[in-house]
Structure formats: C-alpha cells, structure tokens
Amino acid sequence: MTKGLSVQNLTKAFGETRVLDDVSFVIEPGEFVTIVGASGCGKSTLLRILAGLEFSDAGSVTCSSHPIEGPGVERAMVFQDYSLFPWLSVMDNVLFSRRLSTNEDDNLALERGAEEARAQNLLSLIGLSKVKSAYPSQLSGGMRQRVAIARALMSKPAVLLMDEPFGALDAQTREVMQDLVLDVVREEGTTIVFVTHDVEEAIYLGSRVVLMAPYPGRIDSIYDVALPSPRTDDIRLEPKFMELKRRITSRVRETAAASFDGADPSSSS
Amino acid sequence: MVENLFAWDGRMIAMDAGRATKPRELEPAAGSGTPPNRRRPRLWAIRGTLSSKTYAAIAVLGIALPFLLWIGLLSLGAVPKLFMPAPIEVVGRFANWVTNEGFAADLWISVQRVTLGFALSLAIALPLGLLCGTFKPCEAFLEPAFDFVRYMPAVAFVPLMLLWCGIGEASKVSVIFIGTFFQMLLMFADDVRRVPMQQIEAAQTMGATSREILFRVILPSSAPALLTTSRVTLGWAWTYLVVAEMVAANSGIGYAILKAQRFLQTDKIFAGLIVIGLIGLLQDQFMRALRAVLFPYLKGR
Numbered sequence: 304m305t306k307g308l309s310v311q312n313l314t315k316a317f318g319e320t321r322v323l324d325d326v327s328f329v330i331e332p333g334e335f336v337t338i339v340g341a342s343g344c345g346k347s348t349l350l351r352i353l354a355g356l357e358f359s360d361a362g363s364v365t366c367s368s369h370p371i372e373g374p375g376v377e378r379a380m381v382f383q384d385y386s387l388f389p390w391l392s393v394m395d396n397v398l399f400s401r402r403l404s405t406n407e408d409d410n411l412a413l414e415r416g417a418e419e420a421r422a423q424n425l426l427s428l429i430g431l432s433k434v435k436s437a438y439p440s441q442l443s444g445g446m447r448q449r450v451a452i453a454r455a456l457m458s459k460p461a462v463l464l465m466d467e468p469f470g471a472l473d474a475q476t477r478e479v480m481q482d483l484v485l486d487v488v489r490e491e492g493t494t495i496v497f498v499t500h501d502v503e504e505a506i507y508l509g510s511r512v513v514l515m516a517p518y519p520g521r522i523d524s525i526y527d528v529a530l531p532s533p534r535t536d537d538i539r540l541e542p543k544f545m546e547l548k549r550r551i552t553s554r555v556r557e558t559a560a561a562s563f564d565g566a567d568p569s570s571s572s
Numbered sequence: 573m574v575e576n577l578f579a580w581d582g583r584m585i586a587m588d589a590g591r592a593t594k595p596r597e598l599e600p601a602a603g604s605g606t607p608p609n610r611r612r613p614r615l616w617a618i619r620g621t622l623s624s625k626t627y628a629a630i631a632v633l634g635i636a637l638p639f640l641l642w643i644g645l646l647s648l649g650a651v652p653k654l655f656m657p658a659p660i661e662v663v664g665r666f667a668n669w670v671t672n673e674g675f676a677a678d679l680w681i682s683v684q685r686v687t688l689g690f691a692l693s694l695a696i697a698l699p700l701g702l703l704c705g706t707f708k709p710c711e712a713f714l715e716p717a718f719d720f721v722r723y724m725p726a727v728a729f730v731p732l733m734l735l736w737c738g739i740g741e742a743s744k745v746s747v748i749f750i751g752t753f754f755q756m757l758l759m760f761a762d763d764v765r766r767v768p769m770q771q772i773e774a775a776q777t778m779g780a781t782s783r784e785i786l787f788r789v790i791l792p793s794s795a796p797a798l799l800t801t802s803r804v805t806l807g808w809a810w811t812y813l814v815v816a817e818m819v820a821a822n823s824g825i826g827y828a829i830l831k832a833q834r835f836l837q838t839d840k841i842f843a844g845l846i847v848i849g850l851i852g853l854l855q856d857q858f859m860r861a862l863r864a865v866l867f868p869y870l871k872g873r
C-alpha cells in the first residue's frame with residue numbers, strides 16, 4: 304500500500320520566472336523527506352505539483368510508477384494556511400473524505416462504524432476529542448491546523464504532502480505535533496514530503512533533508528540524516544544533530560544570499 | 573492508538589513540569605489608585621458592542637426623530653396641509669383604506685407579484701450563478717452579455733413588456749424579473765468566486781469529484797453570501813414592483829399610491845409609503861433570522 308514518488312527533470316515557469324529548474328529526485332515508499340530552502344525557491348510549487356494541483360512545463364512526476372495527472376486520494380495534502388470547512392464541525396471535517404463517492408470502495412473499505420471510530424481515534428491522537436462538535440471558528444489557529452492534519456490522515460493516504468503545517472504553531476505544540484506525525488508514519492507507513500522553514504524540524508523529522516536554492520528554484524543538495532530512527536527529544540542535543548543543523552543552516556543562508564547578488568530577476572530591473 | 577493518546581497527554585504534563593524556573597509571583601499591582609482592568613463600556617469604541625437595551629434605545633431615537641421633525645414642521649405651519657398631512661390623518665386614512673378601500677386585496681396582489689417575479693429570478697439565477705462562478709466557459713458565455721443588459725434600466729423595459737405581455741400579471745412579473753435577474757446572477761457568480769481556493773483544493777486532494785466540489789464545498793461555502801445577495805435583491809424587487817404598478821396596473825399598493833396622487837390624497841400616499849417600508853423591514857428581519865438558523869457556525873462573527 305505504501306507508495307514512492309519520483310520526479311525527473313521537472314521544470315516549471317510562471318510567465319518569465321523560472322520557479323523550478325530541472326529538479327530530479329526519488330522518494331522511497333515509506334520514506335520521510337523534508338524540504339528546506341529560502342523563501343520563494345519553489346517548495347510550495349513542487350509540493351503542489353506532487354499533489355496534482357499544479358502542472359509542470361517539462362519533466363515527469365510519478366507516484367509508484369503511475370504518472371500524476373491530477374489530485375487523488377492517495378496523496379493527501381495539508382496546506383500552509385487553513386483550509387478547513389467552516390460550516391462543518393470538527394468531526395464532520397475529519398469525516399469529509401469518507402462521505403465522498405470515490406472513496407466508498409477504496410483500499411480503506413471501512414464500515415460506517417469503523418470510520419467514526421477511526422476519526423475518534425485521530426481526534427484523541429491530536430488531543431481534540433473534547434471539541435469534536437465545535438466549529439472551526441471556535442478553535443485556535445493551532446487547533447485548526449491539527450484538525451486539518453487529522454482530516455488528511457483520515458483516508459489512510461499512501462503519501463502525505465505537508466506545506467509548513469506547523470508554521471503557525473507555538474514551539475511546544477509544534478514539538479508535540481512533530482512526534483505525532485512520526486507516530487503516524489511508524490504505524491501506517493505513510494510516505495511523507497514535508498516542507499518547512501525550520502532546519503531543526505527538518506532534521507528531526509526527515510530521514511533525508513532536501514535543500515532547495517532560489518532563482519531559479521532547484522535542488523542544491525541532499526543530506527542523509529544518519530540518526531537513530533525512533534527519534535527522541537534528546538537527539539536535538541547530540542553533536543551530530545547540531546553539526547548537521549549548522550551545516551544546513553549556513554548553506555541555506557549562502558543560497559539565499561547568492562540570489563540577492565543580482566541573480567534575482569525582479570531586482571535587476 | 574490509545575497509547576498515543578496517553579503519549580500526548582503525558583507530553584503535555586511533562587512540558588508543564590519541565591519548565592525550569594517557576595515565574596516569580598507577579599507584584600500585586602493593586603495599589604489603591606490603579607483601576608481594575610475591567611472592560612468599560614465605551615459608546616464610541618471602534619467596532620464596539622452595545623448592550624441590547626442601549627441599542628434599542630438608540631434605534632427608537634433614530635425612528636422617532638423623523639416623526640418628531642414631521643410634527644414639528646406641521647405645528648410651525650411651515651408646510652401646507654395639502655403637501656404634508658398630520659400623522660393622525662395618515663393613520664385615519666390607513667384605517668379607512670383597510671376597512672373600505674380594499675387594503676388587503678392591494679397588499680395580497682402586490683405580494684404575489686413580488687414573490688412570483690423574485691422566485692423566478694432566484695430559480696434561474698442561482699444555478700446559472702453557481703455555474704458562472706465555477707466554470708470559465710459559462711462565465712465567458714453569459715457574463716459579458718449580461719453585463720450589457722444589466723446597464724439597460726429595467727424601467728425602460730416597461731413599455732416593451734406592456735407591448736409583449738399586455739397589461740396582465742405577466743408584464744408586472746417580467747419587469748420585476750428583468751430588474752432583479754441580471755444583477756442577481758452577476759452577484760451570485762461573484763459570491764461563488766469568493767469561495768477560498770484552499771477549500772476547493774483540499775476537497776480535490778481528498779478525492780472529491782467536480783460535482784461533489786460544487787455541491788459539498790462551493791455551495792455550502794458561499795451559502796451565507798448567496799443569502800445576503802438574495803436579501804438585497806428582494807428589496808429591489810419591491811422597487812420594481814411599485815414602478816410596474818404605477819405604470820401598468822389597476823391594483824396593488826403602487827397603483828393605490830398613484831391613484832391617491834390623482835385625488836390629492838397626500839395622506840394615503842404617506843400611508844402607502846410607510847406600508848412598503850414596514851414590509852421591507854419585516855422581510856429583512858425574517859432574512860436575518862433565517863441566516864442565524866441556517867448558518868449557526870457564523871454566530872458571533
């Protein structure tokens with residue numbers, strides 16, 4: 304059931320601006336890959352192409368060797384900002400995908416009762432079972448983002464695409480959410496592509512960190528995170544972890560600075 | 573999964589306990605001179621709130637003031653009686669209208685015309701508006717054409733409608749239809765276009781079909797805006813009704829007002845205007861109540 308992703312020679316431009324330039328990489332089934340890079344280097348665009356919401360100009364994108372031709376249930380996405388349905392309660396938001404015709408006969412094949420049990424489980428996992436009948440407008444920003452994650456997980460997607468899902472959360476909730484996501488991966492074998500600004504978060508979560516550089520958006524380097532796999536909080540203090548963090552952070556700065564030295568097309572005119 | 577629940581709870585507790593130093597007790601700022609930090613009701617706070625009592629009091633003032641002005645002008649003798657009757661005369665004339673001059677029949681026929689014209693508009697504009705706001709080909713096909721028609725004043729269609737439909741009900745209903753339909757369609761389409769793209773894309777990544785996105789995301793997401801648009805256009809429907817009745821009718825409130833003018837019954841004109849205002853007020857209150865019932869999730873926003 305787990306699926307991998309493959310991107311070959313991907314190129315994408317919006318008008319004159321090259322947003323992605325010859326991007327290639329392979330993500331193994333069940334792998335957790337994080338993407339970091341300066342603002343505007345095309346991280347969101349890449350993720351949206353993987354989700355099937357945006358299309359490339361050249362190159363190929365496949366999910367377990369099938370070309371991606373549009374959005375699909377097997378590739379769930381958690382957006383940078385809130386995308387909950389305000390007219391539905393928390394519970395109904397989580398159950399939304401299960402009420403769609405296309406999902407009645409998919410791999411999950413849950414009974415009605417089992418669906419609700421799973422939604423209930425996910426809600427307690429994210430610590431929100433008490434507010435399951437509240438409306439999104441009654442929740443805090445962090446709570447809403449947690450609901451969005453539960454909603455994306457509901458259909459047991461093979462691939463979960465996350466675009467800075469914890470950007471708006473406070474440091475503590477953020478760490479709890481990171482462990483939650485790691486738990487889910489371990490239990491369900493979900494392949495995850497996770498975009499973040501936070502290098503520490505990228506190392507903590509990912510088995511590989513992809514560093515992208517801007518103008519034009521491209522892959523600068525890929526770092527293997529050789530750290531013991533069931534991550535614990537202490538790992539953040541290990542010398543290896545801190546060394547990697549230092550290396551990646553300074554490289555992100557270099558690529559961002561290079562883009563300001565005239566490489567940025569918008570500053571040259 | 574249940575273990576994870578405890579992991580979550582355990583972590584939260586651990587985090588609380590792990591706080592290195594307890595924050596010092598805050599200095600009690602309750603010096604006798606410092607006022608407590610209570611929210612004081614401020615009348616002119618930006619986006620402030622009012623207690624329902626204060627609100628009602630100010631509203632009554634706003635409604636009563638024109639009446640006081642009216643009475644004031646009369647008692648000064650500044651305007652001739654013929655142009656401006658006293659409130660008591662208007663009430664008397666209205667009572668007479670109800671008992672002897674067939675007010676109920678006038679009201680009934682007017683309400684019928686508005687309802688019919690408005691319902692017809694709504695029934696066609698709603699599906700078309702949904703399509704125009706969702707699918708570009710529909711937009712391209714309809715909107716430029718309708719933008720063109722929209723700027724032709726509906727009132728100018730009255731002679732044409734009289735020619736085409738005669739002086740029967742059809743001409744009145746079609747004037748109301750023309751006056752509301754084009755505007756309504758374009759406003760509905762705009763409402764639909766304002767549905768956040770993230771909501772639509774989230775549904776797409778959960779495997780929703782176009783049909784499901786239309787009915788399970790776009791329609792419920794834009795429903796409050798659609799209701800507001802309907803409320804506004806219902807007001808216009810009354811305007812066009814009166815126009816139609818003044819030009820081409822022998823019944824209805826608009827016709828009654830026109831007839832009153834012929835007989836110099838200024839008091840009846842006043843009564844007719846106030847009746848239309850009251851109907852509008854009632855309708856508005858009803859639509860607002862409907863909004864609260866249909867969209868409980870909007871409460872307090």
Ligand SMILES: Nc1ncnc2c1ncn2[C@@H]1O[C@H](COP(=O)(O)OP(=O)(O)OP(=O)(O)O)[C@@H](O)[C@H]1O
Binds near residue numbers: 317341343344348349
């Ligand atoms: N729909 C669009 N039309 C035109 N340009 C776009 C569009 N979407 C993105 N871009 C451009 O593509 C570039 C990459 O955008 P993208 O959102 O992928 O960056 P990002 O790496 O996610 O940035 P951030 O970290 O700030 O979220 C930016 O220069 C942006 O201006």
Ligand SMILES: [Mg+2]
Binds near residue numbers: 346347348383466
């Ligand atoms: Mg982004």
